[in-house]
Amino acid sequence: MINLLLGIYILLSAALLGVYYRHSPREWLLRMVVVTVFPVIGWLFPVFWPGRLYKDAGGKLDAYIASQQKEMSVQHLGIYSKMETQKELDVLSIEEALLVSEHNTRRKVMIDVLKQDAINYLEILQTAVSNEDTETSHYAVSAIMEVKRKLTLSLQELSVQYENNKSDEHVLRAYTEVLKGYLRSGFLDERTLRKYKFIYLGVLEQYTEISQNAREAFVDKVDMELELERYAEAEETCRVFEQKYPHVENVYLCYLKVYFTIKSAEKLQHTLLMIKKSPLKLSNHALTMVRFWSEGA
Template sequence: MNSTLIFIGIYALLCILYFVYLKKAVKETNNIIFHMITVICIPIFGFVLVSLMDYFIQVMRADETDYSYYIGEKKYEDLHYLKPLNKQKEIDKVSIEEALNLNSNTYKRQMVMDTLSSDNVLDYIDVLKKALGNTDSETVHYATAVIMETQRKLVDSLLKLRRAYQQDMDNRYAITNYEEALSNTIFCGVFDENNLAKYYEWYKELTDKLLKEEWALERFFDNRIKLDFILGDFRHAKETCEQFKKQNPYSELMVNRYIEYCINTQDKKLLNQFMEELKGLPVKLTQETLQYIHLFN
């Protein structure tokens, strides 16, 4: 009899202590009542039972997918991950690429979707492509959606500017806008090679005409040479480098592209000739380019 009373007294004390713990750890009153009824009605094993139930509930919550905070009312169950992002502050704190390595799928998804509202989504294309290989299927889905939306916007803008150019092919404003959109589409990294073939031909056709103009901008030469490198058309790349040098002998960009051509074709003789010729060109070089040149002297 005495041992029974002692057991009841000790167990009652444990229940009181457990109640105090629940008051601090659990916010919902219903959960507190449920836990207390369980441990009181099922002595000893009640503690084991509620512990197991709490564990499985936490596991289920960690795995459940809830995207409702992206639209309408946001949920704030986890303020660190679900609060509206101060984009620049968050990107400065943890880069998107680093975010992809975090354990929180919610945070990864939000960071990927947040690139849509960035000033320039193209800055994050490499990271978005990396996200396509993420283990979380929803992160992959979001990254795919962002890339496809970026592709759509680029093509829509390009076609609009192409029509404006075709309506007035002598309008420099229309020409430069079209060239910029077309080169951006080609070099931004959003499209794969299969989708770029048409744009390659458009750019070759455009620059074949533009590079003959006295007012041709440096970027026209630069982008055409880069495209020639991609296509493996080194003969045309050399011709364009020579034309670039003749028309813009003061261009540091020309110097970089010419050296790049010599390296890509492993033409050491031409490189040495250009280095000698460079001494007589009226080009002013930055320290970065000078360091590059010193590698070959």
């Protein structure tokens, strides 16, 4: 049933994209890869946004994207739970369902996962592989293999497009998304994982240079440089980030992460002072982080 629905979705997507991009097979292929690797949610990726949105909307577009991402993150807290503004329902996490629920409930949870974008639940799926219920385990293995197949196919396609045109912002954005998913998939051995981390870092470098909407990419770049112990490069990325987006709170949060990692108490204190003096209206998340670091300091 799942395969049938997926097949119908792919056929409908191919037909719809074919109408809009019938004169450009390359554009059709790029978008087809995105909507196939990321069912449904792939349609929200920047590769589908009209170019004029970047020009006309400016900061409003960034705020809209952030709000959408926040909404999606709430939705993804658990497939077995739904957050409503009027009431709060009892939340039964997927992990708990797989551990303590009856077999029928476990299977239902896994089917719900399969209906979503399975790449967002890879860690749970990997845990479910060893579940005592063989049917639940089978669902998990099937989902993982499908994710791996899609990610591998997308990497192959996008790596070729990237090599052919490293200045295509849409290709760069799609490539970073696929690489990010591949790195957290758990499919790679240590040596291959390190190789793809550097590839990912290189693509992020290119993307942050040419894109006017690369705030999240800067954050990802700093995180990856810290993970690879490239501390000087991470600090330099923060400076470039600040130059490009001087009034964005994530700039300061990135500085805090870098200075905490390299154990530079003086620079960390200086950054906290700069945040407190800045006219920025901080989000609840940023305020929590500032309080935490201030107390820690």
